Amino acid sequence: MLSSTIQAIIFFSLILLYPSNGQLNATFYSNTCPNVSSIVKNAVQQALQSDSRIGASLIRLHFHDCFVNGCDASILLDQGGNITQSEKNAAPNFNSIRGFGVVDTIKSSLESSCSGVVSCADILALAAESSVSLAGGPSWNVLLGRRDGLTANQGGANSSIPSPFESLANVTSKFSAVNLDTTDMVALSGAHTFGRAQCQFFSQRLFNFNGTGNPDPTLNTTYLATLQQNCPQNGNGSTLNNLDPSTQDTFDNNYFTNLLTKMGLLQTDQHLFSTNGSSTVSIVNTFANNQTAFFNQFAQSMINMGNISPLTGTQGEIRIDCKKVNGS
Ligand code: HEM
Ligand SMILES: *[C@@H]1O[C@H](CO)[C@@H](O)[C@H](O)[C@H]1NC(C)=O
Ligand SMILES: *[C@@H]1O[C@H](CO)[C@@H](O)[C@H](O)[C@H]1NC(C)=O
Ligand SMILES: *[C@@H]1O[C@H](CO)[C@@H](O)[C@H](O)[C@H]1NC(C)=O
Ligand SMILES: *[C@@H]1O[C@H](CO)[C@@H](O)[C@H](O)[C@H]1NC(C)=O
Ligand SMILES: *[C@@H]1O[C@H](CO)[C@@H](O)[C@H](O)[C@H]1NC(C)=O
Ligand SMILES: *[C@@H]1O[C@H](CO)[C@@H](O)[C@H](O)[C@H]1NC(C)=O
Ligand SMILES: *[C@@H]1O[C@H](CO)[C@@H](O)[C@H](O)[C@H]1NC(C)=O
Ligand SMILES: *[C@@H]1O[C@H](CO)[C@@H](O)[C@H](O)[C@H]1NC(C)=O
């Protein structure tokens, strides 16, 4: 009896000594780097002065990081030494993902203020939030305490990041593989309210869609004419287009109102609304009609995405240079 009471006391004391071990929280750096959020936000704001697209590029980095080996900054590792196949060179990232220079700038400034403390994986999560809020979108309390991985997984990046040519069922299963549900998938797709996409990722819709000899019937004919001009047949596949033609650099719910008028740019975007009978249709309608509902869900879904298999405690390391494993 007495010994079981003592055991219980020891057990609960241990829980108090190690609160939420393995879980992220918003105050992780409150003693060790209290200004981390404003340092990141100031750097993103600075970068936006010369590159209005950079916020979009930064949130995409966090997404492509989290879907591969969890949110561990594996996407930032350069090829070389033990890193024989970088994620940067994976199919969804090569000649497409950007923002590495800004991440390095943020890291240098954090090394000056609080050396060896803030992980590169947390920088990506913080930069994503700053990018959204600075573009007029929601703010949220970013959960922190991730540590940086020691490996990259190029094969994982090839197979786990959704492609714009896939079916809705396949995209849905890639989100579900990282524990994100259909509502998360629709909300997070709303990040295509800013940023750019190259012609090569949607030109299959413009002239001879799926062997029909005609454009994709779910593409607005007025919008189609503009896209055909910007992306002519045999033109340069790397020409850029706004993902949201109505408000290109603003974070709002126009991505969803665009889907209602058949103005989704990627085939996978339009699928969310134009797949008859899909449970995504009513979610798109809700977000198109109520920006507050979208913003609230987007913030929650970003937290969900940021929670994908983080390294915590003594796992991994705090990288000094985001491009390299320490000591390499
Ligand atoms: C649902 C599946 C998704 C697919 C198939 C997809 C695909 C793509 C593609 C093909 C591009 C253009 C890349 C280029 O032209 O180089 C792009 C850009 C972008 N994606 Fe996605 N994406 C998806 C989900 C997401 C999610 C979940 C987020 C963030 C939460 C996101 C954020 C972005 C942003 C902001 C851009 C513009 C980046 C820039 O301008 O640098 N995407 N996406
Ligand atoms: C946040 O997490 C760290 C590491 O797990 C822990 O030391 C700290 O007590 C947590 N803070 C709160 C408020 O739970
Ligand atoms: C935190 O940042 C703010 C503004 O960027 C600055 O005024 C303040 O002095 C900083 N505080 C510390 C403790 O570095
Ligand atoms: C990933 O895809 C690229 C481009 O298709 C290919 O060159 C590379 O070999 C693939 N990597 C792995 C590890 O499968
Ligand atoms: C969906 O995934 C299956 C299994 O990986 C694959 O065979 C199929 O080609 C994919 N469909 C599309 C449209 O991408
Ligand atoms: C493309 O064509 C194939 C064969 O004609 C058909 O089974 C498939 O459903 C079509 N896909 C789309 C997206 O229309
Ligand atoms: C396509 O454009 C990119 C930059 O936008 C350029 O680097 C490349 O050389 C161009 N390719 C061709 C075939 O013109
Ligand atoms: C196409 O877009 C225009 C405006 O951009 C809109 O007025 C029209 O209703 C759209 N067509 C369809 C079929 O949604
Ligand atoms: C979906 O339904 C609409 C109208 O009910 C119809 O015009 C369209 O062809 C259908 N699309 C597919 C892919 O079955």
Ligand SMILES: *[C@@H]1O[C@H](CO)[C@@H](O)[C@H](O)[C@H]1NC(C)=O
């Ligand atoms: C919009 O969504 C918010 C958050 O879910 C909700 O509180 C509000 O009632 C909704 N507004 C309308 C007009 O439905």
Ligand SMILES: *[C@@H]1O[C@H](CO)[C@@H](O)[C@H](O)[C@H]1NC(C)=O
């Ligand atoms: C590189 O890999 C070797 C063999 O696994 C290991 O001993 C070494 O510590 C690794 N180097 C770094 C910097 O991680």
